[in-house]
Amino acid sequence: MTTLPLVPLPAAVGAPGGPPFVLDADVRIGGDAVAAGVLRRLAATRTGLHLGHAEDGAAPDAARIALTVDGSGPAESYRLAVRHDGIEVRAADAAGLFYGIQTLGQLVAGSATGWTVPAADIDDAPRFAYRGVMLDVARHFHDVGTVTAFLERAASLKFNVLHLHLSDDQAWRLELRSRPELTARTAANAVGGDPGGFYTQDDYRRIIDHAAAHHMTVVPEFDMPGHTHAVGIAYPAVAAAPALEGWDAAGGPTPVAGEPYTGIGVGFSSLRIGDAATDAFVADVFTELATLTPGPYLHFGGDEAHGTAPADFAAFVERTSALIARLGKTPVAWHEAGAAGDLARGTVGQYWSFVRPAEGAAEKTRAFTAAGGRVILSPADAVYLDMKPDETATLGLTWANGPTSLERAYRWEPADVIDGLSEDDILGVEAPLWTETVRTLDDIDALTFPRIAAAAEAAWSPRSGAAPGRTWDSFRSRVGGLGPLWTTLDIRFPASPEVSWTL
Template identity: 75%
Template sequence: MSLPLVPLPASVTPSPGAPFLLTDDVAVTGDADAAGVLHRLVLTRTGLHLATDAASERAEPAHAGRAAIDVTVDGDGPPESYRLAVDEHRVSIRGADAAGVFYGVQTLGQLIARSPDGWVVPAVDIADQPRYEYRGVMLDVARHFHDVATVTAYLERAASLKFNVLHLHLSDDQGWRLALSRRPELTARASSSAVGGGDGGFYTADDYRAIVAHAAANHMTVVPEFDMPGHTHAVGLAYPEVAAAPALDRWDAAGGPTPVAGETYTGIGVGFSSLRIGAAATDAFVDDILTELAELTPGPYLHFGGDEAHGTPAADFAEFVARTSRVIAGLGKTPIAWHEAGAAGDLAPGTIGQYWGFVTPTDGADDRARAFVARGGRVILSPADAVYLDMKPTADAPLGLTWANGPTSLERAYSWEPGEVVSGISEDGILGVEAPLWTETVRDLDDIDALAFPRIAAAAEAAWSVPAGAVDDRTWESFRARVGGLGPLWTTFGIRFPASPEVTWTP
């Protein structure tokens, strides 16, 4: 029996017994938060209103004839793990913690199917736990701004696939997207532009808190990023004293306009901007923005960028990223930087590196990634030619780019193994997997869906499931069948996914 489960659970044992029939009479018992998630999921998927908590408290026990779904935190097993058991009379979800029960509910949602008798859940026993503790998606809100409703919709989509981190790329050459009381000119002067001259925008502190709270309700941690010392042209619009003049000798113009100091930049070129390294005004600026960001962010991580700083001399770059990592550590947070920062010799111990090179490393990217582990840190894997969701899925796709070894098909997005990308880094040295979505061509939620789906499901399996080939169903052929079965669920949740020709979709 093929079940539409993505990411693939650690253990799935189908039962020959009769399925569980979902009706309005089914009672939900157990953890109130998880029960609420289950009620909403079932209502959206089926239109059924399961019994309320109050009704379930008065219900007869399931063994006396009342069909029930019980969702309970029992503290058994590793973090985020769960066990799901389905028979004709009862569904039981037991989680090691609240996150585990939440993920068990998401798995149950994938199992719900229509039959001649109504909505059913097949009889099955599942024991599941994540491979990596960090399972992330990144949304770039700098190239094109995306409002709170769009961000929360995207994080809900990601959480349903058991991602637990939302990385927000909050600043770039095109705009600054978070209001800070210590540096108010950033949003007053540097937030109104976007790629192509479109409208910009920014989050107030309350907007950001709302995103963080919604993420937490979906068991996701927000990792905010202010990208420095490159990708900082917008900073110069607000605080010109901390920004160097555009360096145009090594930048990648990407066929767009030439940046001019003091003027908004609406192209997609990279590598021309830099902060003024070593200046007292720059150090004060960095201290201010990171201090306030740390105050606004309850999660353990702050990301400070460090990529594509072609306009920053190497020695200055090393000095800057080392100092910035120590500032973040001093604020009680764990610093994260893109892998280029591994070239610095004095990063704060434990700094996390995010590798965005190719599945087969080039240009020493793997050396810089290994440097983080050598200094007591770990690595997040985001190989651009596998999990950059902004790459075109096909050559003729209307959205996306192709610089990461051309279009990225669903099969290529699936067919890589995290433990084999950077040699010399053990499994313990890998914190997790993250699938970034840069938004040079992405203007709204429909665009996000069109590029992220179904490839986001491949990234989810890389982050959650056992290594490729470790079990019979951890294969491309199994995955394409399983993801095809999720089409009806995604449709009912309003996800406008393209019907990839690589998949046979369940109608």
Template identity: 50%
Template sequence: MVLTTLPLVPLPAAVVVHEGRMPLTATARVHGSSPAAGILIDALARRGGPALSPADAGDDAPAPGDIVLRTDAEGSASEGYSLRIGDHVDIVGDDEAGLFYGVQTLLQLARQDDDGWSVPRTEITDAPRFPHRGVMLDVARHFFDVSEVKKFIDATSALKFNRLHLHLSDDQGWRVHIDSWPLLTELSSTTAASGDAGGFYTKDDYRDIVAYAASRHMILIPEIDLPGHTHAVGVAYPELVEAPVLNDALVTQAENLGQPLPVAGESYLGWGVGHSSVRIREERTYDFVRDVVRELAEMTPGPYIHIGGDESLGTSQEDFDHFAERATQIVVDAGKTPVAWHEMGAAAGIAEGTVGQYWGMKIPTGAHAAEAAHFVERGGALIMSAADAAYLDMKYTADFPLGLTWAAIIDVRTAYEWEPTAVLEVPDEAILGVEAPLWSETTRTIDDVEQLVFPRAAAEAEIAWSPKHAPERTWESFRGRLGTLAPLWKAEGVRFHPSADIPWSDR
């Protein structure tokens, strides 16, 4: 078998390239009843490609140039697929997700030259390395509406991401309606960071996002950040939160940025962290957590609810551990698997099976490694989001107009060249996968978000999907393949950052 570079991101597991190309013309029909057929037809049309048409029902004999989409329940790998291009295209998914990913691969292969549209004759067998391949969108610090989230889903699922983590609450705002605590959206959703306009999702909005993500084979993971990052909760229900705890770093940051300090009962417009906490020893707090988790669980078909747990700087360790143990159990009692940032691993009695999300550095500092490892000891697993590699809100360069620098300056190569199983001393099988977060302090529009996310999300997608030791899993190969995504992103209206170290294609 000969491996030859194809213009694909993420890199497939196995590829054989044959001579020649198969023309794609308007006479081609798409066979199969999968929703992936409509996605293929629509996406190719948006790029100005040939207007494919669905084959008639019952017409099982593909003509030259046709595209056949089908699933095979006997497939051995969940989300896997095979793609064969000879005189016609045959995509076989191990399941509907695999079929969808096979279509995304075909869309990347389709190219227009002087002779028209075509695809290379090739054979691909592919399946993901990790089951969790996630992106996180912070809609709390700045709010993004349903249509903008759907656009984000389209662009990231095309890279074979299968998890969408929505950060729904923070000090700056609460973004999803909860019937039993209606003041959260009435009073705590109206503003955003830097005094920008806020917003929130009705329950119908939220269900719409969940359903749309599912149509692109993404499981939605809602996050309510607790016990810290809860200043907005106190704007609506002051009896649930402690007074802000200020520290020298917070005061200095506010002075340097010209931002206000948090004031109890008033919307917080700054970026500082660590000053807020719910009242951990008040039983009413757990009524609140239970109600929120219950209502989210009722609207969320996926298995996970994320309950935060990071940067509770004004909370004693004893109180924090007490809250972590109770909150994770509340999620379990609601029938979901709890997910928490790695700090919650400090609590000895977190619910068994809780998944930890590691956001420390590639070389762990302080107690971060031990906290993360405790999730594994309690029967859970880990999602790797190393801040100095996978945080998409960091700047590309020191003078880039968007993003922050507290974790690192992350160019595309830095985003690509890290290994999630090499960060912590845990078994490889304890790593559930990779997630790339986008925190929204500096992103006031979805265009801003896209400039930070793309192209670096493609690097995280390859780390999460592709084999660790494939011959072409190299920076030089990746940068060349990445450059070929430009026409697709332009056709979809994705405002990516054209990093100078990538050879971008115009066709």
């Protein structure tokens, strides 16, 4: 069992013994230039050392770190070998090399005598192809700098997807030239009357480019036919009046048609299904979104549409999933959309019920695989990062079976959530952060860390118990060893009492 501070746990870790590699100002980096730049920046942040190029005229016996894409192994895989006289990282592709560097960064240890890296042999590859985090920018707006800082944190833990929840009852956050009133009339709003905002198309491209530089794909979401009260403010003809029977007010204000909604209740809003104006609106927004988004996925929501009649909901899901497929993208929807009878072939379902599914949730989720699609697992009582970590937390909510401790966030197995799903049916794991109580990057850090590390291990590492160290006791030790790295990366993580931290 490895005691090295590695999260997520690599597929295979060997400790060959021998003296460590000494990291000092004489070390030079050779090989892939882009990866070398990543490692130099990480080393400078972690240690203050500014490592040079191997070609800079260093003495022949100068210590060397070699970074190479050799095309060997599965996608995103890497091999890391550390000896006293050198470090070598070889990878199947650029992403694998990036992840190998993140692992190397976790191994760097400081002491009174300097910086070292312990001897190690690591052969690593991800379990799932899709390893996502989600940031809700609709309930509270988060600017480009906050989004890019969040995705950098996620990428360091080998997440490769950033899902942006761009619209909800409170506001619409992405500029669309085909429907300019969406941001003009709603973007100033947020939960509690807090300041709003939106992304210009240039802002959105900056986020996408920054994500790509960290080997992350952006998955944008316009949520509909529910969660669309803001749409009705911008384009009243396409939105139904609030349906208040049976909606979840969450203790907040009652929504009024045409007026900004500042609460956190859900389930009251709906588009007008079947109207030509609604069909044109949906076609406009997803057609423009497809042109702005280079990644393969467009998420159309489909959750908590309690204000939409079941037959209308099914018709909407069928029509919208088909539209997105015609645009050359893979449709993604929350698991409720599995109630529709004719999902577009290949539509991906995102499951957000509990580790033990609520009634009907598993059946709806299996419908996506019956339609040739796959499933993203986001069980709310395990990986919803907006849940309070304990009863005393000032941020977060508790509706997902109460507070979610770090231990509970870790002790679940993706293959065991939905009966009847094979390993191949699972596209991956995503950890969402809804922002009803989240206003700043410090708030994001306070809720996501260290539980985001548990989600990273569920997404990347071998299944629970399938590898030495893939246990709660090992994880809490390993994540505790990341305290110095996270501190130097300026991550404002709370020192969870469930962990013995190295600080």
